[in-house]
Amino acid sequence: MTQIIHAACPHDCPDTCAMLIEVEDGRATKVSGDPNHPPTRGFLCTKVNRYLERTYSPDRLLYPMKRVGKKGEGKFTRISWDEALQTIAERFTEIASDNPQSILPYSYAGTMGIVNGASMDRRFFHRLGASLLARTICSSAGGDAMRHTVGATIGTDSQNFHRAKLIVLWGTNTLTSNIHLWPEIKEAIDHGAKVIGIDPYRNETLDRVHQLIQLRPGTDAAFAFGVMNVILSAGLEDQDYLEKYTLGFNQLRNRIAEFSPSRVAEICGITENEIVDFAREYATTKPAAIRVNYGLQRHAGGGNAVRAIACLPALIGSWRDVGGGVLLSTSGMFNLNLAAVERPDLIRGTPRTINMSCLGDALTQAVPPVRAIYVYNTNPAAVAPDQSKVIEGFLREDLFTVVHEHFQTDTADYADILLPATTQLEHRDLVKPYGHYYLMYNEPAIAPIGEAKPNWQVFQLLAERMGFDDECFKDTDEDIIRQAISTDYAPLAGITLERLKEEGWVRLNIAEEFAPFAEGGFTTPSGKCEFYSEALANLGQDPLPQYVAPRESKESAPELAARFPIQLLSPPARSFLNSSFANLPSFLKDEKKPFLDINEADAKVRGIEDGELVRVFNDRGEFQITARLSDRVKSGVAVALSIWWNKLSPGRRNVNQTSSQALTDIGAGATFYDNLVQIEKL
Numbered sequence: 001m002t003q004i005i006h007a008a009c010p011h012d013c014p015d016t017c018a019m020l021i022e023v024e025d026g027r028a029t030k031v032s033g034d035p036n037h038p039p040t041r042g043f044l045c046t047k048v049n050r051y052l053e054r055t056y057s058p059d060r061l062l063y064p065m066k067r068v069g070k071k072g073e074g075k076f077t078r079i080s081w082d083e084a085l086q087t088i089a090e091r092f093t094e095i096a097s098d099n100p101q102s103i104l105p106y107s108y109a110g111t112m113g114i115v116n117g118a119s120m121d122r123r124f125f126h127r128l129g130a131s132l133l134a135r136t137i138c139s140s141a142g143g144d145a146m147r148h149t150v151g152a153t154i155g156t157d158s159q160n161f162h163r164a165k166l167i168v169l170w171g172t173n174t175l176t177s178n179i180h181l182w183p184e185i186k187e188a189i190d191h192g193a194k195v196i197g198i199d200p201y202r203n204e205t206l207d208r209v210h211q212l213i214q215l216r217p218g219t220d221a222a223f224a225f226g227v228m229n230v231i232l233s234a235g236l237e238d239q240d241y242l243e244k245y246t247l248g249f250n251q252l253r254n255r256i257a258e259f260s261p262s263r264v265a266e267i268c269g270i271t272e273n274e275i276v277d278f279a280r281e282y283a284t285t286k287p288a289a290i291r292v293n294y295g296l297q298r299h300a301g302g303g304n305a306v307r308a309i310a311c312l313p314a315l316i317g318s319w320r321d322v323g324g325g326v327l328l329s330t331s332g333m334f335n336l337n338l339a340a341v342e343r344p345d346l347i348r349g350t351p352r353t354i355n356m357s358c359l360g361d362a363l364t365q366a367v368p369p370v371r372a373i374y375v376y377n378t379n380p381a382a383v384a385p386d387q388s389k390v391i392e393g394f395l396r397e398d399l400f401t402v403v404h405e406h407f408q409t410d411t412a413d414y415a416d417i418l419l420p421a422t423t424q425l426e427h428r429d430l431v432k433p434y435g436h437y438y439l440m441y442n443e444p445a446i447a448p449i450g451e452a453k454p455n456w457q458v459f460q461l462l463a464e465r466m467g468f469d470d471e472c473f474k475d476t477d478e479d480i481i482r483q484a485i486s487t488d489y490a491p492l493a494g495i496t497l498e499r500l501k502e503e504g505w506v507r508l509n510i511a512e513e514f515a516p517f518a519e520g521g522f523t524t525p526s527g528k529c530e531f532y533s534e535a536l537a538n539l540g541q542d543p544l545p546q547y548v549a550p551r552e553s554k555e556s557a558p559e560l561a562a563r564f565p566i567q568l569l570s571p572p573a574r575s576f577l578n579s580s581f582a583n584l585p586s587f588l589k590d591e592k593k594p595f596l597d598i599n600e601a602d603a604k605v606r607g608i609e610d611g612e613l614v615r616v617f618n619d620r621g622e623f624q625i626t627a628r629l630s631d632r633v634k635s636g637v638a639v640a641l642s643i644w645w646n647k648l649s650p651g652r653r654n655v656n657q658t659s660s661q662a663l664t665d666i667g668a669g670a671t672f673y674d675n676l677v678q679i680e681k682l
């Protein structure tokens with residue numbers, strides 16, 4: 001008897017696919033994409049097609065363990081859940097009696113599920129009075145930029161890209177990180193659309209588009225201003241849209257005037273014609289859709305870059321068109337009842353907030369010091385910037401570290417208590433996507449493997465041990481989902497747990513031909529698209545978008561650039577999902593080994609041959625990687641597709657040895673790609 005279970009991909013990926021799991025005698029035998037779910041279109045990516053390899057891997061953590069070796073050595077011995085929970089509860093109680101803010105929860109989007117991503121865990125740490133965590137490692141620059149410009153992280157419906165006649169792929173590798181947008185783009189191309197990429201790296205997707213504008217990393221805001229400059233000079237703006245639905249156009253106009261095409265060409269390292277032609281094409285083709293992804297906001301000026309780009313559709317009125325506008329994220333349409341789920345009202349005292357992108361500093365310099373860290377849904381020893389500082393922190397003998405994981409990751413090696421987590425096939429969840437407008441439900445397909453437990457349940461058990469008797473700690477996974485969707489918010493009306501169980505996924509109550517800002521309706525304080533943002537001014541920031549040069553570049557740090565002349569980008573590798581899957585045999589076979597794409601000219605002056613192991617370094621750290629001579633990057637830029645586990649990399653270190661803890665202009669986000677390095681023969 002084969003059963004088919006409705007599941008939802010839990011990964012940090014805009015596609016949030018609907019999965020069908022075939023189960024025979026309690027064992028999952030096949031995962032596939034739901035053919036009825038419009039974004040999924042019946043296929044999964046190369047990674048999650050192999051989800052069974054993950055779930056049934058012989059390397060899964062099966063029971064709780066405690067450290068027996070030295071910190072970081074990765075030697076553990078089995079203990080019972082009872083002992084694990086008791087140890088954690090005792091240490092937390094002891095530390096909290098002194099100062100609960102010395103306890104740091106540290107999580108990100110290992111699962112995007114509400115139940116296992118941000119529910120009982122939040123309640124637990126709030127009630128405890130632990131430090132709060134600003135979850136900035138990925139999207140806060142772009143997210144805040146969108147909120148300050150259009151009011152929310154809302155954009156073009158990905159299901160309408162097929163209607164566009166011009167598609168701009170701006171800092172995104174669709175085939176790698178957003179593959180379910182590709183059928184929409186293909187359909188548009190078949191109907192005569194042109195596709196233009198804007199990226200310093202000719203990634204695999206950009207091999208398949210009509211044109212590539214290969215600008216210098218971190219200069220996108222300047223490019224956007226150059227485009228606006230040409231549009232205004234040619235009188236191609238939409239006066240009516242500007243008057244009715246935007247705020248601050250006159251101030252913006254002055255800023256735009258500073259960016260002549262010749263100046264922008266110089267900043268971006270491209271020709272004036274590339275700017276002029278693009279601007280004319282963009283302003284005169286309807287519908288014109290921009291897909292901007294998070295890659296370009298991992299620079300000092302990342303927030304302003306997204307803000308400048310988000311101004312473009314308002315300038316030419318392309319929000320009017322179904323299939324026009326810009327898409328960064330759709331998550332702002334899912335206004336779940338997070339107050340009920342996360343219970344911020346339980347917060348004890350006024351705890352500090354620690355920025356997760358500065359984990360190295362938090363573990364080595366914070367006052368009061370972090371004495372305990374509980375890591376779940378993330379692998380900071382591999383993915384966080386300024387890795388040597390992060391490791392220095394995790395090595396502290398006086399730091400009590402709990403890690404809850406599927407596998408013994410680089411971070412797990414530093415745990416004092418290591419707990420086994422369930423995968424998506426083994427727990428229930430509600431998944432909120434950021435690339436489409438369907439709410440997704442995940443039904444457990446199989447029993448937990450070994451003694452693995454879902455995140456929410458571990459926090460429930462810990463709450464019990466710590467004597468937290470608030471009613472909310474008794475809630476089940478189903479209760480949490482019901483609370484999440486109990487809201488008056490119209491797009492969620494009529495969505496119930498029963499319906500989600502029955503249908504697996506539900507489109508929000510929005511029209512098929514959804515064009516979010518066709519007639520204004522921005523959710524900013526003014527109700528307009530805010531070229532000028534009073535809210536940013538109140539934060540002491542420039543109220544207008546601006547161009548902020550990369551912190552590490554010839555322009556802003558000439559001495560640094562003389563010693564470290566290469567801008568290093570480290571975007572996602574196709575077969576990994578951040579550092580997830582980067583330990584499994586068939587995935588490692590696909591990616592082979594860590595490669596550095598380097599321009600031939602840059603290789604030649606360094607005497608580097610194709611296939612040679614090289615040393616990449618700056619003042620923060622160094623790692624080794626195999627050079628691949630490539631015309632995918634211009635001279636001065638190198639690309640290391642990521643994120644490899646340290647312990648599976650040459651020299652047991654990865655690219656984040658070199659990235660910095662510096663933050664973005666808006667949103668205090670990480671700046672992984674604002675990273676100058678030198679490369680030399682080993």
Ligand SMILES: Nc1nc2c(c(=O)[nH]1)N[C@H]1C(S)=C(S)[C@@H](COP(=O)(O)OP(=O)(O)OC[C@H]3O[C@@H](n4cnc5c(=O)[nH]c(N)nc54)[C@H](O)[C@@H]3O)O[C@H]1N2
Binds near residue numbers: 174218219220569572
């Ligand atoms: N297979 C796979 N899919 C993933 C992930 C993964 O690791 N693997 N990660 C997921 C996550 S967490 C995220 S946040 C998303 C989004 O992930 P993103 O970080 O947006 O990654 P990509 O789509 O690869 O696009 C990054 C592109 O931005 C380019 N880029 C870098 N700097 C600049 C710049 O200054 N200007 C411009 N114009 N382009 C620049 C890079 O060269 C690259 O081509 O992907 C998700 N999907």
Ligand SMILES: Nc1nc2c(c(=O)[nH]1)N[C@H]1C(S)=C(S)[C@@H](COP(=O)(O)OP(=O)(O)OC[C@H]3O[C@@H](n4cnc5c(=O)[nH]c(N)nc54)[C@H](O)[C@@H]3O)O[C@H]1N2
Binds near residue numbers: 109455571642672
């Ligand atoms: N150099 C460089 N560094 C980067 C980036 C880059 O482009 N370049 N990208 C950055 C970005 S965009 C992001 S989003 C971050 C991502 O970084 P992370 O959020 O750390 O993502 P992963 O590396 O996939 O690690 C997630 C971990 O959660 C675990 N996990 C999954 N499900 C569960 C669960 O239900 N319970 C528990 N307890 N654990 C679970 C997985 O096994 C996995 O080890 O990395 C950032 N780091």
Ligand code: SF4
Binds near residue numbers: 013017045046180
């Ligand atoms: S990782 Fe992305 S593309 Fe792959 S199955 Fe999950 S949501 Fe779909």
Ligand SMILES: [Mo]
Binds near residue numbers: 012
């Ligand atoms: Mo991310």
